[in-house]
Amino acid sequence: MTMLVTTKTIPQVQSIPKPGGSLLAPPHTTLLTALQLFEAEAAAPRSALDLGCGSGADTLELLNRHWHVVAVDSAPEALATVLTQAPVRCMARLTTKLTAFEDLQASQLPPFDLVNASFSLPYCAAAHFGQLWTEVRQMIRRNGRFCGHFLGLSDDANKASGMSLHSLPDVFALFAGFEVEMLNGVETDKAQSDGSVKHSHVISVVARKK
Numbered sequence: 001m002t003m004l005v006t007t008k009t010i011p012q013v014q015s016i017p018k019p020g021g022s023l024l025a026p027p028h029t030t031l032l033t034a035l036q037l038f039e040a041e042a043a044a045p046r047s048a049l050d051l052g053c054g055s056g057a058d059t060l061e062l063l064n065r066h067w068h069v070v071a072v073d074s075a076p077e078a079l080a081t082v083l084t085q086a087p088v089r090c091m092a093r094l095t096t097k098l099t100a101f102e103d104l105q106a107s108q109l110p111p112f113d114l115v116n117a118s119f120s121l122p123y124c125a126a127a128h129f130g131q132l133w134t135e136v137r138q139m140i141r142r143n144g145r146f147c148g149h150f151l152g153l154s155d156d157a158n159k160a161s162g163m164s165l166h167s168l169p170d171v172f173a174l175f176a177g178f179e180v181e182m183l184n185g186v187e188t189d190k191a192q193s194d195g196s197v198k199h200s201h202v203i204s205v206v207a208r209k210k
């Protein structure tokens, strides 16, 4: 099942080719869409928080577009990869922060134009998600954006305890006070190498804080 809500015409966007041929996966469409929306506003490159940056595909895209980036992850090896992959010429615009979502505090960071969270927020302990989301909302400047993913209730991850999953109405409620510019819910079944089938339910969002 797929459902898509867009309130704007958003042109197709391409990532910027990485000099030297990065081994990283391409940046996520949610990020490219948000960047396209900023660029359509003729906004100069600004500051972004990449929450749960992993090995940094999205962080690298932001850096290549001249943004300042704070890349956060609870895994030291993820941040080490980001630092290895980031071009030297971008280092002055990159800060890495080893922190768990559960310990993140808006008061310890400057406000951002963009908070990007690609496939990472579901890993926040469900009991802590409300507090994390309060902090995330505070971290986004007025007219700034959130882009990223949530896992829907039909995702197989729902069978594991403790992850943060959301229904579609839950997701809309999270964005009270935002203009939802793109919301895309997709359910798919994927065959796994062990022969089992994994059902994924991903809700992708780009939204602007009013």
Ligand SMILES: C[S@@+](CC[C@H](N)C(=O)[O-])C[C@H]1O[C@@H](n2cnc3c(N)ncnc32)[C@H](O)[C@@H]1O
Residues within 6 Å of the ligand: 028, 051, 052, 053, 054, 055, 056, 057, 072, 073, 074, 075, 078, 099, 100, 101, 102, 117, 118, 119, 120, 123, 124, 125
């Ligand atoms: C599925 S990966 C996504 C990585 C990257 N954003 C991407 O899309 O390629 C999830 C990331 O979230 C990080 N993560 C998981 N739980 C976390 C937590 N409680 N606090 C901070 N980071 C966490 C993991 O270390 C991992 O890098």
